[in-house]
Amino acid sequence: MIRWPLLVATVVWSLLAPCLTAAAQKQTLHLPRDYALLITGIAGDDDHYRKFWKLTIEMYRVLRTRYGYSDEEIVCLFQDKSDEAKIVDAVSRRAQIEAAFRDLATRLRREDRLLIFVVAHADYDGRRTRLHLPGPDISAKEFARLVNLLPCERIITVVTTPVSGYFLPLLSKKGRITITATLRAKEISETVFPYSFVRALENPKTDTDGNGRLSVLELFRFARDDVMNFYRKRKLLPTEHAMLDDNGDAIGSQTIDEESQDGQLAGRTYFEPVVGG
Secondary structure (H helix, E strand, C coil), X not given: CCCHHHHHHHHHHHHHHHHHHHHHHHHHCCCCCEEEEEEECCCCCHHHHHHHHHXXXXXXXXXXXXXCCXXXXXXXXXXXXXXXXXXXXXXXXXXHHHHHHHHHHHHCCCCCEEEEEEECCEEXXXXXXXXXXXXXXXXXXXXXXXXXXXXXXXXXXXXXXXXXXXXXXXXXXXXXXXXXXXXXXXXXXXCCHHHHHHHHHHCHHHCCCCCCCCEHHHHHHHHHHHHHHHHHHCCCCCCCCCEXXXXXXXXXXXXXXXXXXXXXXXXXXXXXXXXXX
C-alpha cells in the first residue's frame, strides 16, 4: 500500500532542501566590512568649532564618496548635534564614547576592520594624557581600554591631537596600525596633522606607486610630509612629528624605510573595502 502523504512530503522536501540550505548559508555568511568611528572633542571657541566641524564633515564625506562606507558603517561623535547634515550620531561626551565602543563591540566581527579618527584638544600633566571633551575628559589609558573591548584585530587608530604620541604605546598591539600626530614628548602645540591626513585621503597623488590603491603607509607618508612642508614654507620649526606603529612593539617610527621595524603591515593594508583590500 502506497502512503501518498508520506511520499508527497518526501518529494517536496527533496526539492526544497537544497534551496533552504543555500538560504541558511547565505544568512550565516558574514563578509568582512569596514567601519569608522569619528570622535571630535570640544572645540573651546568659535574658530576651532568651525575648524573641527570642517574636519569632521570632510572626513565623513570622503569615507562615503571615495571609499564606499555606508552611513551605518560610520559612527560620528561631535560636541553637539546641531548639524544640518545630520551625520552626528551622538554628542562626544565620555559616556557616549563609551556607549559607542560598547555598541561596536556587539556589531563588529573578528574579520571586520575599524578606522578610529580622533580630533581634539589634549594635554599631558606629567602622569596622564587626556582628550578634552564636553564634560569629563577621557584619559589615554581609558581610551585604550575601550579599544581593547573590540573583537576585531584589524584596527587603524589615528589620534591627531597634541601630545598624541603618549597614546601610541597604550594602543600598540599585533595586527593594529596606530598613527599619532606627535612623538612621545611634550609636543603640546596645536597640530596640523589632521588637516594633512584628510587632504591625503582626498588627493590622488597620495597613491605614490600608481597602482590605483591607497595603502595606509602611503597615506601616513603623504600626511607626514605635508605637515613638514607646512612648517618649512613658513620657516618655522616643526612642533609635531607624526609616528606610525604597526608591529606591536609600542615604539613607533617616524621615518619608514626598508630598515624600519614598522611599515610592513601598513604597506599591505589598503584604504578601501576589506574584500579585495
